Amino acid sequence: MPSLPDMTTPNLTALAGQALADSGHVAVPAPDAGQPEFVEFLQRMGDNALILGHRVSEWCGHAPALEEDIALANQALDLIGQCQLWLGLAAEVEGKGRDADALAYLRDAGAFRNLLLVELPNGDFGVTLMRQFLFDAFHIELLRALKASADSRVADIAAKAEKEVAYHLERSADLVIRLGDGSEESRARMQAALTKLWSYTGEMFVDDAVDGAMSDAGIAPLPSSLKPAWDRTVAAVLDEATLAAPAEAWQHGVKTPGGKKGVHTEHLGYILAEMQFLQRAYPGARW
Amino acid sequence: MYAQLVKSEGSKSREDMTPEEIAFQDRIDRNEKIEPKEWMPEGYRKTLIRQIGQHAHSEIVGQLPEGNWITRAPTLERKAILLAKVQDEAGHGLYLYCAAETLGVSRDELLEKLHSGNMKYSSIFNYPTLTWADMGAVGWLVDGAAIMNQVPLQRTSYGPYSRAMIRICKEESFHQRQGYDIMMKMCAGTPEQKAMAQDALNRFWYPALMMFGPSDKDSVHSAQSMAWKIKMNTNDELRQKFVDQTVPQAEYLGLTVPDPDLKWNEEKGGYDFSEPDWSEFFAVIAGNGPCNAERLGARVKAWEDGAWFRDGLMAHAAKAGERARTARHAAE
Ligand SMILES: [Fe+2]
Ligand SMILES: [Fe+2]
Ligand SMILES: [Fe+2]
Numbered sequence: 001m002p003s004l005p006d007m008t009t010p011n012l013t014a015l016a017g018q019a020l021a022d023s024g025h026v027a028v029p030a031p032d033a034g035q036p037e038f039v040e041f042l043q044r045m046g047d048n049a050l051i052l053g054h055r056v057s058e059w060c061g062h063a064p065a066l067e068e069d070i071a072l073a074n075q076a077l078d079l080i081g082q083c084q085l086w087l088g089l090a091a092e093v094e095g096k097g098r099d100a101d102a103l104a105y106l107r108d109a110g111a112f113r114n115l116l117l118v119e120l121p122n123g124d125f126g127v128t129l130m131r132q133f134l135f136d137a138f139h140i141e142l143l144r145a146l147k148a149s150a151d152s153r154v155a156d157i158a159a160k161a162e163k164e165v166a167y168h169l170e171r172s173a174d175l176v177i178r179l180g181d182g183s184e185e186s187r188a189r190m191q192a193a194l195t196k197l198w199s200y201t202g203e204m205f206v207d208d209a210v211d212g213a214m215s216d217a218g219i220a221p222l223p224s225s226l227k228p229a230w231d232r233t234v235a236a237v238l239d240e241a242t243l244a245a246p247a248e249a250w251q252h253g254v255k256t257p258g259g260k261k262g263v264h265t266e267h268l269g270y271i272l273a274e275m276q277f278l279q280r281a282y283p284g285a286r287w
Numbered sequence: 288m289y290a291q292l293v294k295s296e297g298s299k300s301r302e303d304m305t306p307e308e309i310a311f312q313d314r315i316d317r318n319e320k321i322e323p324k325e326w327m328p329e330g331y332r333k334t335l336i337r338q339i340g341q342h343a344h345s346e347i348v349g350q351l352p353e354g355n356w357i358t359r360a361p362t363l364e365r366k367a368i369l370l371a372k373v374q375d376e377a378g379h380g381l382y383l384y385c386a387a388e389t390l391g392v393s394r395d396e397l398l399e400k401l402h403s404g405n406m407k408y409s410s411i412f413n414y415p416t417l418t419w420a421d422m423g424a425v426g427w428l429v430d431g432a433a434i435m436n437q438v439p440l441q442r443t444s445y446g447p448y449s450r451a452m453i454r455i456c457k458e459e460s461f462h463q464r465q466g467y468d469i470m471m472k473m474c475a476g477t478p479e480q481k482a483m484a485q486d487a488l489n490r491f492w493y494p495a496l497m498m499f500g501p502s503d504k505d506s507v508h509s510a511q512s513m514a515w516k517i518k519m520n521t522n523d524e525l526r527q528k529f530v531d532q533t534v535p536q537a538e539y540l541g542l543t544v545p546d547p548d549l550k551w552n553e554e555k556g557g558y559d560f561s562e563p564d565w566s567e568f569f570a571v572i573a574g575n576g577p578c579n580a581e582r583l584g585a586r587v588k589a590w591e592d593g594a595w596f597r598d599g600l601m602a603h604a605a606k607a608g609e610r611a612r613t614a615r616h617a618a619e
Contacts, residue, residue: 054358057370060350060357060370061350061351061354061589062354062585062588063589064589064596065596066347066377066380066384068593069374069377070377070378074374077371077374080363080367080370101363101364104363105361105362124592125593178604179599181603182599182600182603182606183595185595185599186595186599186603274359275359277359278419282477282479285476286476287362287472
């Protein structure tokens with residue numbers, strides 16, 4: 001994906017100012033036309049939810065306990081619902097006549113903007129839970145900040161999603177603690193999961209030109225601003241779980257381009273091959 | 288029907304019953320609900336455990352054929368609906384295991400019997416889901432057949448089972464409507480979609496008819512279960528009702544039921560139709576259906592791979608309990 005042009009569209013800044021002037025949440029008129037950075041940001045939100053939802057849904061019927069089957073299906077359902085809202089708004093802002101389904105089903109991997117972390121394979125249940133926890137702890141901070149977005153549509157989606165994600169985090173943190181401070185085997189598996197996934201956490205907090213534009217416009221926080229809160233949550237949970245994050249670890253997608261820029265792992269192609277199969281095999285059919 | 292060939296404990300004539308058994312039967316005849324702590328004949332308890340257990344197993348194995356298409360659902364909305372449905376099925380499994388637990392059998396014991404092949408689940412889930420139209424056919428026909436069986440079971444004599452059925456039936460009828468909606472979309476779609484829909488009906492029609500179990504004349508266990516109101520209708524009654532309800536729905540879709548002998552019978556006010564191939568049914572029940580090995584294998588693998596997870600949670604609970612005890616001692 002080529003580097004993004006700087007945000008030069010003036011009306012966004014003006015709108016942000018206007019939004020700041022209004023203390024309440026007056027609906028901001030859509031800063032829609034010609035807002036590639038806004039579209040890009042919304043795709044990042046939608047794609048994270050879509051791809052993580054896809055991964056979680058792969059457990060359906062295969063989880064270690066019936067209660068987990070139910071909880072994971074519910075979580076996948078929340079994420080797919082959030083994806084519909086984010087991608088629906090992305091399509092609306094983009095204004096090219098596409099809809100959420102077109103974005104989900106008819107883009108190739110290079111046009112996906114999700115973090116590498118969420119596309120990683122499920123691994124054992126420990127990897128799935130740890131990935132969920134590390135992402136939930138980031139997701140909740142992001143959504144809390146987005147509730148104050150200058151764009152009321154973003155704020156509304158964030159408010160709805162925050163309630164769901166608060167529950168995801170409560171659950172994933174609780175299970176990380178219980179399994180970390182559990183049996184010898186469960187502890188070893190959770191530690192292995194943490195060590196494996198840690199290299200994919202840095203990408204969550206990278207600020208790029210899109211993030212800068214969103215932050216300037218008051219639409220979204222800088223990802224780096226979310227790190228202190230994430231650090232606190234993660235440190236507290238890992239401590240109680242008797243697990244330790246690796247001291248030094250290479251971070252994928254930080255100094256090199258990652259998922260936010262459309263440079264993915266090999267795994268995403270397979271996810272899309274599966275997910276998009278019907279739309280690709282029967283172009284234009286309605287389902 | 289999710290409980291097929293449930294072996295019932297031998298039936299007794301009134302003269303051979305003990306006074307307790309007579310009083311019990313009288314309560315059932317008065318449509319009183321039997322509750323967990325109350326006296327019940329051992330045969331009643333055992334038959335119920337088999338039936339509720341088989342039903343519970345069917346719900347959880349039933350997640351698999353539909354779970355097979357969640358990651359390939361063609362739109363976000365269809366994906367969400369399917370996820371919600373499969374989640375419901377897991378929930379049904381949970382209610383039913385809980386109902387079985389009130390009869391003194393644990394979920395783990397029942398699962399052990401499923402995994403070792405000593406308990407069955409409905410034959411229908413041993414058929415593959417090959418195209419997206421199968422998500423429509425399964426909702427329409429399989430959930431439809433399940434409802435046909437389960438609506439009367441809302442009045443079954445055992446309280447916890449009856450209450451579980453009331454909750455489950457509401458969700459099942461939603462599933463059936465969603466399935467039919469998929470079929471309508473496919474039938475109004477491209478020629479390929481319509482062909483997929485017809486193919487799904489062709490493959491699921493007879494397996495759906497088999498869900499009600501063998502013909503009454505070959506069904507050995509019905510009488511006692513019906514006297515106990517564990518079973519409310521005969522297999523053939525329910526199958527007839529299902530055919531009578533479903534044929535007009537197929538016609539509305541513009542699909543052909545794969546039975547050349549299907550014909551409206553004015554006199555009986557129902558359709559005449561061909562029996563399924565019962566040798567196929569018994570082969571599937573015996574483990575030789577197209578997907579028996581995959582379905583049971585998937586459940587066993589989930590259970591075995593999840594052992595460390597369940598053990599880890601137990602270990603944590605034990606440690607937490609120990610810490611709480613130590614803290615209490617220190618405080619005393
Ligand atoms: Fe069912
Ligand atoms: Fe069900
Ligand atoms: Fe169902």
